[in-house]
Amino acid sequence: NAGVTQTPKFRILKIGQSMTLQCTQDMNHNYMYWYRQDPGMGLKLIYYSVGAGITDKGEVPNGYNVSRSTTEDFPLRLELAAPSQTSVYFCASSYEVFYEQYFGPGTRLTVT
Amino acid sequence: AQKVTQAQTEISVVEKEDVTLDCVYETRDTTYYLFWYKQPPSGELVFLIRRNSFDEQNEISGRYSWNFQKSTSSFNFTITASQVVDSAVYFCALSEESGYSTLTFGKGTMLLVSP
Numbered sequence: 001n002a003g004v005t006q007t008p009k010f011r012i013l014k015i016g017q018s019m020t021l022q023c024t025q026d027m028n029h030n031y032m033y034w035y036r037q038d039p040g041m042g043l044k045l046i047y048y049s050v051g052a053g054i055t056d057k058g059e060v061p062n063g064y065n066v067s068r069s070t071t072e073d074f075p076l077r078l079e080l081a082a083p084s085q086t087s088v089y090f091c092a093s094s095y096e097v098f099y100e101q102y103f104g105p106g107t108r109l110t111v112t
Numbered sequence: 113a114q115k116v117t118q119a120q121t122e123i124s125v126v127e128k129e130d131v132t133l134d135c136v137y138e139t140r141d142t143t144y145y146l147f148w149y150k151q152p153p154s155g156e157l158v159f160l161i162r163r164n165s166f167d168e169q170n171e172i173s174g175r176y177s178w179n180f181q182k183s184t185s186s187f188n189f190t191i192t193a194s195q196v197v198d199s200a201v202y203f204c205a206l207s208e209e210s211g212y213s214t215l216t217f218g219k220g221t222m223l224l225v226s227p
Contacts, residue, residue, distance in 0.1 A: 033214065040121075042203060042217040043157075058214060090157065098145045098164070098207055101215060103157040 001026050006091050006104035013081040013111045021076040021107050023091030031094045032074040033101060034058075034066065036087040043090065049074055081111045115139065116206050118218035125194050125225055133189045133221045135204030141165075145207040146180065146187040147215065152200040160202075163187065194225045 007022045025032065030051045035043040035058075045058030049068040063085055065077040074093075078085060088108050092101040117136045125131045137146065148160040161171060163180050171178045175192045191198055201222045205215045 040219060042219040043215075044217075045214050048214055088155070092157075098162075100147060100159045100162050102159065103149075105156055 003027065004091055004093055004102055004104035006089075006107050008107060009105065010108045011110070013078075013109065015081060015083065015111060017081050018077070018079050019081070019109075021078070021089055021091075021109075023074045023076065023104060024072050025074075025091075025093040025102075026072065027093060027095070027102065028071060029093035029095050029102075030071065031097070031099075031101075032068065033092045033094075034064070034074070034076045035090045035092065036060065036085075037090060037106075038087050046076065046089075078109075083111050085109065086111045115216045116204055116218035118202075118204055118221050120221045121219075122222045122224065125223070127195060127225055127227050128193050129225075130190060130192050131194050131223065131225075133191075133202050133204075133223065135187045135189065135218060137185050137187065137204070137206045139185075139206060139208050141208045141210050143209045147205040147207065148178065148187075148189050149203045149205065149217075150200045151203065151220070157203075160189075191223075194223075196225050196227055199223060199225045 004025045033048045034046040037043045044060045047066040049055045055066050088106050090106050091104040094101045115138050144165045146163045150158045177190045179188045201220045203220045204218045
């Protein structure tokens with residue numbers, strides 16, 4: 001099993017551009033999550049999904065959108081990128097509520 | 113107010129020393145889970161342990177041990193005989209029933225183990 005995979009690993013965006021961060025898991029987990037990690041700030045939840053077709057906002061959803069059309073995929077869309085979105089983005093999945101989350105390798109995004 | 117507080121921003125030790133990383137949490141739920149994750153310099157997040165609110169038994173796994181005390185809302189992590197490979201950022205996290213079981217992370221403690 002590959003676990004949780006994310007693409008791309010690195011990306012530089014200009015202000016105002018858009019992009020989609022891809023996340024795929026092959027563990028048949030229902031729950032998937034997107035976090036951002038800023039230096040010294042821990043991880044903050046952007047969006048999460050409890051199953052295909054169901055998504056909900058986390059702590060810092062502004063400027064982002066998600067969709068969940070399949071169990072495996074949970075892409076994160078950035079519209080109109082801003083410097084404040086410069087961060088490392090992690091996707092994660094878990095089997096059930098309260099179970100440990102497994103994280104992807106992360107995407108380092110710079111917006112200039 | 114922070115739900116998960118890791119007051120130690122950075123700890124430096126010499127190899128073979130024991131070190132304890134503190135974690136204090138805040139919740140009104142009776143059902144909740146606590147986690148520790150490790151983030152080595154390579155950047156990935158590695159799951160270490162999960163503990164539910166009804167189980168206060170301490171846990172030991174090799175050189176790692178965890179002390180969960182509901183009376184003080186703490187879930188501390190001790191590394192015995194630290195090694196250079198233990199150098200990483202360690203995160204404590206809380207998952208609450210009222211929070212739809214999403215994880216709330218502390219800000220992390222950076223552990224530097226020198227030879």
